Amino acid sequence: MTNRIEINTTVNGETVSRMVEPRTNLVDFVRYDLELTGSHVGCEHGVCGACTIRLNGEIVRGCLMLAVQADGGLVETIEGLSENGKISDLQEQFLIRNAGQCGSCTPGMLLTADALLESNASPTRMEIREFISGNYCRCTGFEAIIDAIEKTAQTRQKER
Amino acid sequence: MSGSEGLSIHDRPNSYIGRSVPRPNLPRLLKGRGSYADDVKLPRMLHAAFLRSPYAHAEIVSIKTDEAEKVTGVFRVFTGDDIAKVCSPWVGVLTHLEGLRSPPQHALAVGRVLWQGEPLAAVVAESRALAEDVLELIEVDYKELPPAVDMEKALDGDAEVIHDVYENNLCWERNVNQGDVDAAFAASEVVIEEEYRFGRHTGVTLESRSIVADFDAGEDMLTLYHSTQAPHMKQALFAKHLDLDEHKIRIICRDVGGAFGLKAHAYGDEFATAAMSMVLKRPVKFVADRMESFLGDIHARDHIVKGKIGVSKEGKILGLEIDDLTGIGPYSVYPRSSAIEINQVLNLTGGAYVFENYRARGRVVFQNKPPMCQYRAVGHPIAISVAESLVELAASAIDMESMQMRQLNMAADDDYPNKTVTGIPLENLSHQESTTKLMEMVNYQEIRNEQAELRSNGIYRGVGFGALIEVTNPSPAFYGVGGAPISAQDGCSIKLDAKGNLIVGTSVTEQGQGAEAVISQVVATAVGITPEKIKVISGDTENTPYGGGTWASRGTGIAGEAAVKAGKVIRNNILDVAGILLQSEPETLDIRNNQIVDDENGTERMSVAEIGRIVYYRGDTLPKDFQAEMMVVQHYLPKSFPFAFTNSVHCSHLEVDVTTGFIKLLKHWVVEDCGTVVNPQNVDDQVRGGVVQGIGGALYEECIYNDQGQLLNGNLADYLVPMAVELPEIIVGHVESRTFESDLGAKGAGEAGTAGAPAAIMNALNDALRPLEAKLTRQPFTPQRVLEALGKV
Numbered sequence: 046m047t048n049r050i051e052i053n054t055t056v057n058g059e060t061v062s063r064m065v066e067p068r069t070n071l072v073d074f075v076r077y078d079l080e081l082t083g084s085h086v087g088c089e090h091g092v093c094g095a096c097t098i099r100l101n102g103e104i105v106r107g108c109l110m111l112a113v114q115a116d117g118g119l120v121e122t123i124e125g126l127s128e129n130g131k132i133s134d135l136q137e138q139f140l141i142r143n144a145g146q147c148g149s150c151t152p153g154m155l156l157t158a159d160a161l162l163e164s165n166a167s168p169t170r171m172e173i174r175e176f177i178s179g180n181y182c183r184c185t186g187f188e189a190i191i192d193a194i195e196k197t198a199q200t201r202q203k204e205r
Numbered sequence: 206m207s208g209s210e211g212l213s214i215h216d217r218p219n220s221y222i223g224r225s226v227p228r229p230n231l232p233r234l235l236k237g238r239g240s241y242a243d244d245v246k247l248p249r250m251l252h253a254a255f256l257r258s259p260y261a262h263a264e265i266v267s268i269k270t271d272e273a274e275k276v277t278g279v280f281r282v283f284t285g286d287d288i289a290k291v292c293s294p295w296v297g298v299l300t301h302l303e304g305l306r307s308p309p310q311h312a313l314a315v316g317r318v319l320w321q322g323e324p325l326a327a328v329v330a331e332s333r334a335l336a337e338d339v340l341e342l343i344e345v346d347y348k349e350l351p352p353a354v355d356m357e358k359a360l361d362g363d364a365e366v367i368h369d370v371y372e373n374n375l376c377w378e379r380n381v382n383q384g385d386v387d388a389a390f391a392a393s394e395v396v397i398e399e400e401y402r403f404g405r406h407t408g409v410t411l412e413s414r415s416i417v418a419d420f421d422a423g424e425d426m427l428t429l430y431h432s433t434q435a436p437h438m439k440q441a442l443f444a445k446h447l448d449l450d451e452h453k454i455r456i457i458c459r460d461v462g463g464a465f466g467l468k469a470h471a472y473g474d475e476f477a478t479a480a481m482s483m484v485l486k487r488p489v490k491f492v493a494d495r496m497e498s499f500l501g502d503i504h505a506r507d508h509i510v511k512g513k514i515g516v517s518k519e520g521k522i523l524g525l526e527i528d529d530l531t532g533i534g535p536y537s538v539y540p541r542s543s544a545i546e547i548n549q550v551l552n553l554t555g556g557a558y559v560f561e562n563y564r565a566r567g568r569v570v571f572q573n574k575p576p577m578c579q580y581r582a583v584g585h586p587i588a589i590s591v592a593e594s595l596v597e598l599a600a601s602a603i604d605m606e607s608m609q610m611r612q613l614n615m616a617a618d619d620d621y622p623n624k625t626v627t628g629i630p631l632e633n634l635s636h637q638e639s640t641t642k643l644m645e646m647v648n649y650q651e652i653r654n655e656q657a658e659l660r661s662n663g664i665y666r667g668v669g670f671g672a673l674i675e676v677t678n679p680s681p682a683f684y685g686v687g688g689a690p691i692s693a694q695d696g697c698s699i700k701l702d703a704k705g706n707l708i709v710g711t712s713v714t715e716q717g718q719g720a721e722a723v724i725s726q727v728v729a730t731a732v733g734i735t736p737e738k739i740k741v742i743s744g745d746t747e748n749t750p751y752g753g754g755t756w757a758s759r760g761t762g763i764a765g766e767a768a769v770k771a772g773k774v775i776r777n778n779i780l781d782v783a784g785i786l787l788q789s790e791p792e793t794l795d796i797r798n799n800q801i802v803d804d805e806n807g808t809e810r811m812s813v814a815e816i817g818r819i820v821y822y823r824g825d826t827l828p829k830d831f832q833a834e835m836m837v838v839q840h841y842l843p844k845s846f847p848f849a850f851t852n853s854v855h856c857s858h859l860e861v862d863v864t865t866g867f868i869k870l871l872k873h874w875v876v877e878d879c880g881t882v883v884n885p886q887n888v889d890d891q892v893r894g895g896v897v898q899g900i901g902g903a904l905y906e907e908c909i910y911n912d913q914g915q916l917l918n919g920n921l922a923d924y925l926v927p928m929a930v931e932l933p934e935i936i937v938g939h940v941e942s943r944t945f946e947s948d949l950g951a952k953g954a955g956e957a958g959t960a961g962a963p964a965a966i967m968n969a970l971n972d973a974l975r976p977l978e979a980k981l982t983r984q985p986f987t988p989q990r991v992l993e994a995l996g997k998v
């Protein structure tokens with residue numbers, strides 16, 4: 046319908062070049078154009094956090110960003126962060142503590158948790174609750190997620 | 206026959222039952238490697254978008270699609286009439302609910318639209334974005350009709366009658382009359398009457414409803430990648446209404462992003478997607494977006510209940526009466542019907558107590574709002590909120606501790622089997638032990654002391670309880686007897702591979718609740734193979750045994766028992782081969798940690814992998830008249846009891862800010878008795894997740910409609926769901942009263958949290974506000990309603 050625009054980005058360490066419609070949002074670009082379906086879509090209006098993606102080192106809502114805004118940028122998704130091991134300890138704690146049930150919110154939750162621990166190495170449980178309140182989970186009741194994040198922080202502290 | 210044959214699964218060595226083994230399907234979800242329906246991309250796949258009615262009630266005078274069809278990239282535009290040619294309408298009634306009526310419902314509206322959001326046409330295009338754009342080019346001439354929105358007016362003489370084949374908007378009515386309620390009230394020391402309201406809310410699975418329909422014209426075969434919780438039921442329904450044989454339909458649902466009941470129903474947009482794939486002979490994908498989920502998913506609750514209780518001076522419940530009215534939208538939902546919820550309310554109100562006099566009326570009415578149907582804990586939150594509030598109000602009126610009054614009215618734990626007042630059998634419950642345990646966990650006296658102290662400082666805290674029984678492991682008495690193609694049995698297949706691994710098929714689905722973990726733990730225990738050598742397959746009608754799926758808290762109790770049975774059979778088959786090879790009696794052997802061992806002393810004799818190798822590659826070394834069977838299938842259906850009831854009890858502690866009306870939940874406790882606990886951590890998290898959905902209904906979630914039937918908050922910014930920051934820590938305790946119907950002894954655990962939390966919260970809220978003489982009985986308890994009750998707005 047509309048003219049496509051070329052964008053060049055680095056996605057999980059790989060250079061990609063694609064023609065996209067200007068209106069395509071970042072999470073749709075990642076999911077459908079790049080076939081990286083680990084980033085999810087829960088609302089498409091910026092509320093649920095299922096679409097959380099890292100752009101230039103910051104977490105963003107993939108449904109509120111356009112793909113063209115990632116032009117020249119550095120995109121990281123759950124797939125990339127799983128491959129490079131950056132969040133492997135968080136993933137381990139999520140597994141042990143059963144912090145994902147259906148898995149819809151889980152990739153977004155992991156990226157958000159990782160961003161929290163980058164900015165606050167030993168958050169209180171209330172700080173964890175506040176930080177992840179932009180990520181909706183309909184299954185777990187959140188407690189397992191908070192336990193897993195807290196445990197990861199404690200383990201990182203010990204290893205330091 | 207081996208040495209441990211005939212022994213219970215609970216006597217197996219190296220048991221994985223009762224252990225918090227990590228769920229085997231979780232690692233892939235943590236890596237973003239799940240496979241949900243929307244992740245499926247097929248060659249030549251097209252995308253559907255649906256045109257939905259902007260009106261709650263209107264006649265479709267005409268639909269013009271030619272402009273839309275001219276757009277490049279659009280393959281076809283379908284109207285309700287087009288779809289009706291390939292997809293027959295359905296009727297959502299169950300024959301055992303006598304008198305239940307509902308007219309035929311088409312996948313896409315034909316002639317009239319009956320709720321805002323009802324789909325009436327679809328565009329199939331090369332992308333979803335294009336399909337959505339083109340919806341605007343469909344010209345529909347509507348003639349608006351007066352909507353019947355308010356359920357309280359739906360039965361009035363001057364109400365708009367939605368279906369002219371009926372004389373009024375009544376869908377179903379049921380009356381119950383046990384004992385002599387009027388005499389009981391007359392004999393009571395106090396009689397309390399109250400009206401309760403439960404808002405209409407919806408499920409909000411984070412993954413919305415999704416389907417990819419792939420009709421293969423070469424084989425006349427329809428494959429549906431579908432987010433559902435009842436694959437075999439869906440197979441039967443799609444076959445029936447698309448006029449295909451059942452074996453020509455395959456349902457695949459690998460990962461399901463939350464279901465909570467809402468993915469167990471027939472939806473017009475999903476049937477239309479399948480029909481369009483058949484017409485176009487190409488794959489078609491439809492994924493609901495969040496806005497259309499609010500209008501297109503089933504809604505839940507929406508009840509107004511008048512309740513009345515009479516108790517003696519000593520606190521005995523003498524009589525109970527309820528009158529429940531519920532609005533279910535324009536159709537009873539197919540195939541489970543929209544009358545089960547109220548039926549549960551009638552069956553379960555006061556179910557935790559022994560009393561003799563009970564009268565109940567339930568009326569289900571049609572209205573021009575989205576269809577209402579089964580959502581997590583069906584009917585329970587209503588039944589339990591009403592009974593538990595009445596109990597606390599009555600206890601307070603006779604100046605008795607409410608928990609003491611509860612325990613007085615609950616059966617002794619050794620007084621089972623027993624029956625509810627309406628005659629439903631209860632096999633084995635533990636109300637006394639569970640309530641006692643809860644009170645130990647809660648530290649009740651301390652909370653009361655603190656409450657008194659804080660009140661003098663103008664801080665209002667409250668504590669409240671909710672005790673309950675919950676329906677789990679339903680037999681065919683739930684749906685099958687009513688004529689619905691819904692299986693109450695489940696199956697488990699187990700295949701030994703040549704390397705000693707087990708490939709297990711289960712007919713229940715995994716939507717996050719841990720079915721695959723439970724099945725793998727049970728099989729590991731029953732056979733003697735370690736979990737990492739077990740692969741569980743679920744959600745595929747072509748590769749799993751036939752069964753009901755995952756709903757009504759039935760997965761562990763029913764499919765788990767099928768896994769026990771299949772595990773025992775394949776274990777014996779393996780030991781038969783081992784007996785031949787080792788020249789030992791199979792009864793003297795066992796399987797432990799993947800090894801064949803002497804049952805008596807555990808001495809390792811050979812590996813199970815070696816058995817696999819010999820059976821598959823060197824069968825020539827086995828006797829001529831012996832055939833090894835290394836793939837087995839077993840099924841299980843509960844037969845002795847219509848349901849395996851569980852019991853649990855909740856306590857909520859909260860604080861009300863009387864200036865703003867905000868409620869802060871401080872802590873929540875639950876003691877749950879679901880019989881055998883296979884995976885304790887998993888059960889606890891099921892309870893917690895359930896409690897949070899109960900909190901949602903009690904405090905936040907409500908679909909708000911205006912008098913024209915327009916949803917005013919149909920997006921995730923305006924429709925509130927619980928967030929991490931506003932939730933309390935949830936403490937879970939257990940009592941284990943097994944069902945004796947199965948060897949495993951497990952009952953369901955998925956819904957008790959949702960069932961009981963609203964009652965405990967309502968009671969805690971009213972406890973907090975008692976000194977201010979304010980009372981709230983309308984859920985959700987929003988700040989606005991709190992302030993209204995306090996007379997501040």
Ligand code: FES
Nearest residue numbers: 089092093094108
């Ligand atoms: S999909 Fe982006 S916030 Fe919900």
Ligand code: FES
Nearest residue numbers: 146147182183184
């Ligand atoms: S695990 Fe299902 S939404 Fe969080």
